[in-house]
Amino acid sequence: MMTATVTESEKEIRPVSGWRVVAAKELADHLLSGRFIVLMAVLGIATAAAVFAASGGIRDVAPSAQGITALFLKLFTVTADPVPFPLIVFVGFLAPLLGIMFGFDAVNGERSQGTLPRLLSQPIHRDEVILGKFVAGLSVVAIMLASLVLFVSGIGIFRLGVVPSAAEVTRLFVWLLLAVVYVGFWQALATLTSVLTRRASTSALIPVGVWLVLALFGSFIFSAVAGIISPRDGTAAAEVAYLRTQQTVSQISPITLFQQGSTVLLDPEVRTVGLVTLEQVDRAIVSELNLAQSLGVIWPQLVVLVAMTAVMYALAYIAFMRQEVRA
Amino acid sequence: MTTTIKSKGLTKAYDGHKVVDNLNLDIAAGEIFGLLGPNGAGKTTTILMLLGLVEPTSGDIEVLGLDPRRNPLEVKRRVGFLPDAVGFYDTMTGRENLRFTARLNGIEDAEDRIEALLDEVGLADAADQPVGEYSRGMKQRLGLADALVKDPGVLILDEPTTAIDPEGVAEILGMIRRLATEGGVTILLSSHLLHQVQAVCDRVAIFVNGKVVAQGPPHELAAQQRGPTRVEFRFDADDEALGERLQALEPVDSVTRGRIPGAWIVGVEPARLPETVRLASAEAPLIGVRRLDDDLDAIYRRYFESSEEKTA
Numbered sequence: 001m002m003t004a005t006v007t008e009s010e011k012e013i014r015p016v017s018g019w020r021v022v023a024a025k026e027l028a029d030h031l032l033s034g035r036f037i038v039l040m041a042v043l044g045i046a047t048a049a050a051v052f053a054a055s056g057g058i059r060d061v062a063p064s065a066q067g068i069t070a071l072f073l074k075l076f077t078v079t080a081d082p083v084p085f086p087l088i089v090f091v092g093f094l095a096p097l098l099g100i101m102f103g104f105d106a107v108n109g110e111r112s113q114g115t116l117p118r119l120l121s122q123p124i125h126r127d128e129v130i131l132g133k134f135v136a137g138l139s140v141v142a143i144m145l146a147s148l149v150l151f152v153s154g155i156g157i158f159r160l161g162v163v164p165s166a167a168e169v170t171r172l173f174v175w176l177l178l179a180v181v182y183v184g185f186w187q188a189l190a191t192l193t194s195v196l197t198r199r200a201s202t203s204a205l206i207p208v209g210v211w212l213v214l215a216l217f218g219s220f221i222f223s224a225v226a227g228i229i230s231p232r233d234g235t236a237a238a239e240v241a242y243l244r245t246q247q248t249v250s251q252i253s254p255i256t257l258f259q260q261g262s263t264v265l266l267d268p269e270v271r272t273v274g275l276v277t278l279e280q281v282d283r284a285i286v287s288e289l290n291l292a293q294s295l296g297v298i299w300p301q302l303v304v305l306v307a308m309t310a311v312m313y314a315l316a317y318i319a320f321m322r323q324e325v326r327a
Numbered sequence: 328m329t330t331t332i333k334s335k336g337l338t339k340a341y342d343g344h345k346v347v348d349n350l351n352l353d354i355a356a357g358e359i360f361g362l363l364g365p366n367g368a369g370k371t372t373t374i375l376m377l378l379g380l381v382e383p384t385s386g387d388i389e390v391l392g393l394d395p396r397r398n399p400l401e402v403k404r405r406v407g408f409l410p411d412a413v414g415f416y417d418t419m420t421g422r423e424n425l426r427f428t429a430r431l432n433g434i435e436d437a438e439d440r441i442e443a444l445l446d447e448v449g450l451a452d453a454a455d456q457p458v459g460e461y462s463r464g465m466k467q468r469l470g471l472a473d474a475l476v477k478d479p480g481v482l483i484l485d486e487p488t489t490a491i492d493p494e495g496v497a498e499i500l501g502m503i504r505r506l507a508t509e510g511g512v513t514i515l516l517s518s519h520l521l522h523q524v525q526a527v528c529d530r531v532a533i534f535v536n537g538k539v540v541a542q543g544p545p546h547e548l549a550a551q552q553r554g555p556t557r558v559e560f561r562f563d564a565d566d567e568a569l570g571e572r573l574q575a576l577e578p579v580d581s582v583t584r585g586r587i588p589g590a591w592i593v594g595v596e597p598a599r600l601p602e603t604v605r606l607a608s609a610e611a612p613l614i615g616v617r618r619l620d621d622d623l624d625a626i627y628r629r630y631f632e633s634s635e636e637k638t639a
Contacts, residue, residue: 021430029418114414118473121378122431123404325380326371 018124022132023139030140035101043098043148046090051075051152053083055159072164073171073266075156087152088262091145092255095179096211098144099186102137104204106130107194107320117325130320134184134191134313141183145176167268170291175265178302181309182258186211188312195319214253222250247274257305264298272297330389331356331481331513332377337386339372339537346372348537350386354515354530359507361524362517364534370517371411373534374485377515378408391480404432407474411485413466417459421450421469424458425476432477444472448502464495471502482506484516488523500527555580555594560607561615565589572610578603592619 030036057080058071079086085093107130110116120126149172157163164172186207193203213221226246232238250256260273268288289297332354339347347369354360362370375381377388379395379402388395395402415424422441429437445454448468458466467487474482487503488496504527506512518524524531525545532542541548562569565588573591574582581594595603604616 018431021427025416025427029416032418113417114410114412115416117375117380117410118408118413118415118428118470119431120380121403121406121408121410122428123400123433123477124431125400325375 018122018128019132019135021124022129023136026133026136027139030102030136036140039098039101040144043094043144044151046094047087047148047151048155049083050079050085050087050090051155052159053080054078054086055156056080058160071160072153072156072162072168073268075152075160076172076175076266077263088266089259091148091179092182092259092262093215095141095145095183096186096207096215096255098141099137099183099188100190100204100207100211102140103134103187103190104194104207105200106133106137106191108198108200108203109194111198112200120325126321127317130191130317134187134316137187137191138180138184141187142176142180145179145183149176167291171265171268171294174291174295175262178258178261178265178305181306182254185254185305185309185312188309188316192312192316192319195316195323214255218250218253218255222246222253225249251301251304254305254308257301257308261298261301261305264294268294270294270297273301329356330354331358331391332360332515333387333389334373334377335387337373337376337388338384339369339376339381340384345537347376347383350537350539352532354513356513357507357511358529359503359514359516359527361528361531362515362534363519363521363524363531364517365519368519368534369537370534371485374408374483374515374517377483378403378406404477405479406481406483407477407479409467409470409474409482409484409487411489413470413473415458415461415466415469415473418457420455420457421445421461421465421472422454424469425473428473428476434477437476440478441472441476444475448472449498464491467491467495467499471499475506479512481513481515484514486518487516488518488520496523503527556597556600557619558593558595558600558603559585559615559617559619560591560593560604560613561585561587561617562589562591563612563614566611569611573607576603576606576610578606589614 054075054077057078058074060080076087107116110119110129119129153164153172189210190203190207193206194200197203197206223246226242226249229249230238230241230245232242251260264270264273268290271289295302330353332352334350334352337347337350337352338345350373352360362373364370372381376383377390377395379399382396390402391405393402393405415421416427419427422445425441425444426437429441434440442451442454445451448471450465450469450472453461453465458469461469467490471484471487474484482503484503487499491499500523503514503516507514516524516528528545530542530544531548532539533548534540560573570582570584570591573579573593578595578599579593580596583592584590585592593603593607600618604613607613
């Protein structure tokens with residue numbers, strides 16, 4: 001007989017939390033996928049290079065560096081030859097790729113496989129599909145970034161023999177949260193394009209394009225825009241105005257926001273991300289900020305970054321909710 | 328007789344163009360109902376509206392006494408759906424795909440049921456292969472099992488026999504029949520392939536350009552059909568002049584040459600077919616008579632052709 005006999009106990013129905021079911025499946029898919037392994041390898045190599053260079057640089061100056069504070073965090077913020085960037089710059093540059101990789105085929109992948117109508121005809125709310133996918137993608141990213149931090153810490157402890165203080169661990173944890181939010185922005189952007197475009201290649205290309213333009217040509221574009229808004233005429237006042245405008249304009253880029261946030265969070269000596277004149281630093285006493293003070297310095301950046309991620313997710317969500325099942 | 332699926336004045340318009348126009352359906356419990364029509368007639372849109380996946384422009388729907396607009400989750404919990412060109416997650420096995428569906432339906436312990444369903448659709452041996460290795464027909468059968476995981480009271484199948492070989496079609500239709508007769512499941516299926524559907528449906532609605540042009544049991548619709556049906560006459564000898572002589576017979580409407588020597592395609596009123604056969608066999612030794620338009624074919628073609636002319 002076709003309808004398999006089902007006893008009541010077998011068919012016990014509980015209230016479905018659909019997004020958890022979707023997220024669990026997506027998580028398993030991601031962790032077994034080739035792209036996860038490739039990204040992990042790329043990130044691992046970049047991290048290893050950066051952290052070896054950093055620890056080498058720190059060791060070279062260590063004898064003369066009596067009283068250097070937060071030495072452990074320096075692993076993330078300093079560099080030395082031959083690696084051109086410190087680790088946080090690496091993460092700022094490469095992490096968007098993680099978000100894009102785990103978001104670009106979220107919806108159009110279901111469409112091209114023909115699984116979307118089947119999925120949506122199950123008794124779950126439609127928004128649970130996109131929420132489950134987003135949560136799963138970000139969880140994988142969080143796992144990757146956390147293992148990156150642990151990896152760096154391990155190498156640091158081994159090579160430098162410095163154990164991080166509780167304050168440093170807290171700062172790293174907050175930075176990790178910031179990085180996840182930052183990657184969330186890119187993942188939401190990729191999810192949005194996966195809703196709006198039919199082909200996975202197109203929906204990958206758009207966020208990758210945005211990322212490359214902002215990462216490679218960002219400073220050039222922001223300078224040009226700032227030059228239009230407040231032209232430089234050679235006077236000092238105009239120059240200051242220009243630099244201030246440039247800094248404001250550059251903050252529309254999540255990359256800038258994340259870099260500024262990272263710098264302040266991971267370097268307790270940084271007291272501002274804004275423009276500082278020579279008079280202002282003259283005879284300033286070098287001292288450490290505590291975490292609350294550091295957070296205070298970059299509070300605007302954090303809020304804007306969280307808001308950008310939320311808005312991008314909302315756009316993807318709305319686009320998906322309004323879309324026809326078969327478009 | 329209780330009504331399971333009901334629609335009244337159901338209309339869906341995109342940019343003012345009516346894809347489904349004033350559709351009235353009344354499908355009884357345990358019935359197999361066929362939505363027949365060419366591609367683009369509005370069948371899939373109708374199905375998606377019944378499932379609450381597409382918002383109707385106007386009209387009322389009731390599925391198992393529920394309004395899919397107000398209570399989509401409850402409708403989806405109780406209605407199994409096999410979409411057109413059904414897809415699965417290629418890297419997961421057939422069994423894993425069904426397990427995922429069971430979880431989405433909140434069914435905790437579904438292993439026995441999944442096993443039974445896989446066995447039922449003949450995929451027991453392939454159950455633990457990735458779906459990426461399945462043939463089109465296997466996916467279709469897995470789709471049927473998938474739609475049944477939730478033990479639905481209503482089964483909606485969109486083009487269930489497309490892209491399957493004839494043997495597979497017979498199997499699927501057999502399963503559908505058993506589900507309705509033994510399981511008491513109400514089944515709505517859509518198709519553009521008339522022959523397959525008329526064999527299995529209790530009632531059909533012929534759907535053209537968003538409108539139902541005829542509705543009823545297949546044999547009744549066939550009886551309503553008027554106008555000539557096409558019949559192939561095969562004669563012993565290939566005689567050019569025979570065409571004219573056949574055309575001269577009083578009941579004959581039209582004559583064209585058949586594809587094989589000695590064959591002629593004759594248009595004739597179904598009621599006058601016996602008379603025509605007698606007259607034709609008097610003209611030349613007749614070795615075979617075959618109706619080309621079976622039952623609904625003529626009615627179907629007439630509506631489809633007229634709809635194609637309109638759109639052309």
